[in-house]
Amino acid sequence: MPYEQQPPAPMVVPRFFVKQRITLMINRYEIRAANPDGSEGPLMALAEQKRMKIKEEVRFFSDESKSRVVFSFKARQRLDVHAEHDVFDEYGQQLGYFGKQFGASLLRSTWNLAAPGLQAVGRERRPFIAILRRIWELIPYLGDVWVPFIFHFDFVDTASGQVVMVSERVKAIRDRYDVQVPDPRLDFRVAASMAVALDALQSR
Template sequence: MTDANVPPAPARAPQHLPRFFVKQRITLGVNRYEIRAANPDGSEGRIIGMAQQKRFALKEQVTFYADEQRTQPVFSFRARQVMDLAAIYDVTDGQGVALGWFQKDFTASLLRSSFHLAGPGIDAYGQERNQAIALIRRFVDLPFSFHFDFTDKTSGRVVMSSERQFSLRDRYTVDVPDERVDYRLAAAMAVGLDALLGR
């Protein structure tokens, strides 16, 4: 699947991070997300993005900001279609320039949550690693740990992975071994996983 809105592929994404963390804070009416870079020792580092998602929005848009006051937009993602379970979500930088897109594979996700992910030079497909956990989650409402791997459709190499920790609050470790993947696209996908898994 290709898209004319995705720019040509660079050798390395302008803003690549090999690892970062995503945390969710649940508040009245919105889901709040905090993205932190990883320090060299693997601990949580500086905040690189903060976002909130309105619940039950008809045409969803999630904007990430560099600060708590939400004065400096860093990137965002927005659904192209209203109330579409297989909607495409466009990811753009703070100036509205396209970074890529992602889409839930609704049919495949009935048994195992699956997503398409595309960006400059990237055409990847992601699924839950553990089929058994994927099935159990559909019948038991518990905060299971689970792991998504996104692999390049041509080479089969992992371009990104997102692992949810076992906790009452959602916390994800996101690894991006492929230098072509901009952290903003990867972060949008990681938050999209959290936001869309319940649908």
């Protein structure tokens, strides 16, 4: 069935922004809606990634008080490059999953993304930038120097080739991403989890 004829996901957000905050032991990400004029809107979720955990887990809170977890993603295995991650709603029901394709990612980061009625693959848009980043990381001393490479990801439906999700990194001191989701089958919570993972897990 063409995706235009399939029911939309329970929570559809066509565009949002992801902004990183860095603290000593926790990475935090703000997920904000996009206003009609393209500016940043209200806070939709606040994500936290605790570093050095044996099993990767990122929780998304409803606001700054962190009193309510509204969704999360968690690795199926202990930390490794093949780990797949499940996305759950606040009641523990699975919404979708994603995982990195290790072999393909050696030259160009590639991810699998799935949700009900949807299978997609996401790749770095520019192969040249992907290779340049890898070369930089291998050079002694330079690999430890932070360089704000601008890289984007395009996710396409494996059946139709249509664009499902786009994450574009914006030039900024801290990591910031403009995320567009033209496919209404992709639930916002799965899209937001994938968008945060593209930053939090990219070096894995």
